[in-house]
Amino acid sequence: MKKNIGVVPAVYPMPVLIVAAYDKDGKTNAMNVAWGQICDDDKIILFIGEGKKTWLNIMESKAFTVAIADKAHMAEADYLGIATGNKVSDKFARTGLHESKSDLVNAPVIEEFPLTMECEFLELAKTEYISGIVGKIVNVKAEENVLDEKGKVDPVKLQAIMFDQFRNGYYMTGEHAGQAWNAGIPIVKK
Numbered sequence: 769m770k771k772n773i774g775v776v777p778a779v780y781p782m783p784v785l786i787v788a789a790y791d792k793d794g795k796t797n798a799m800n801v802a803w804g805q806i807c808d809d810d811k812i813i814l815f816i817g818e819g820k821k822t823w824l825n826i827m828e829s830k831a832f833t834v835a836i837a838d839k840a841h842m843a844e845a846d847y848l849g850i851a852t853g854n855k856v857s858d859k860f861a862r863t864g865l866h867e868s869k870s871d872l873v874n875a876p877v878i879e880e881f882p883l884t885m886e887c888e889f890l891e892l893a894k895t896e897y898i899s900g901i902v903g904k905i906v907n908v909k910a911e912e913n914v915l916d917e918k919g920k921v922d923p924v925k926l927q928a929i930m931f932d933q934f935r936n937g938y939y940m941t942g943e944h945a946g947q948a949w950n951a952g953i954p955i956v957k958k
């Protein structure tokens with residue numbers, strides 16, 4: 769028996785993305801973003817509230833990085849979603865995380881997160897209802913210890929946390945359930 773539960777953003781899981789950018793003086797700020805999605809093989813869209821410090825920084829610097837938050841750094845990731853660089857001038861420094869400038873884009877790479885997309889700002893996709901920052905992914909940096917023997921990212925090793933917008937929980941990924949473009953083949957062959 770299905771129950772109507774009203775209007776809720778009922779997509780699960782949501783990612784926990786850490787978006788980092790420099791301000792006009794080259795100071796790093798970062799925020800937690802769940803409303804982000806790959807929208808082409810080399811493009812990402814982030815729905816960040818206009819006027820948030822990271823949004824302002826991206827508009828200024830025209831570049832950003834997007835890291836996948838892992839379980840080991842859940843507290844830091846969550847803090848980056850609570851505090852704002854508009855009010856806390858040393859927001860990033862307070863996390864104790866380390867960063868270095870990307871060699872490819874004008875944005876900081878946070879060292880502790882295992883996987884980081886380096887992005888150039890492409891456009892603000894803005895309509896009456898949405899405002900999305902579209903970036904071109906020019907490279908991905910991944911720690912060797914999250915790669916499999918073929919050099920591909922292994923989600924089990926990544927230990928990414930997922931966000932549940934129903935109850936505001938963070939959950940773990942990790943169990944391999946099957947292969948895409950494969951699990952459905954028996955039905956194709958029917």
Ligand SMILES: Cc1cc2nc3c(=O)[nH]c(=O)nc-3n(C[C@H](O)[C@H](O)[C@H](O)COP(=O)(O)O)c2cc1C
Pocket residue numbers: 797798799800801802803804815816817819820821822823846848849850851852853854859931
């Ligand atoms: C789990 C989680 C997910 C979030 N997702 C988003 C999001 O997708 N878009 C957004 O604008 N803010 C999101 N936030 C809130 C921002 O991270 C928060 O407003 C932050 O203070 C912005 O930082 P800044 O002003 O320093 O850029 C999220 C916060 C949390 C804890």
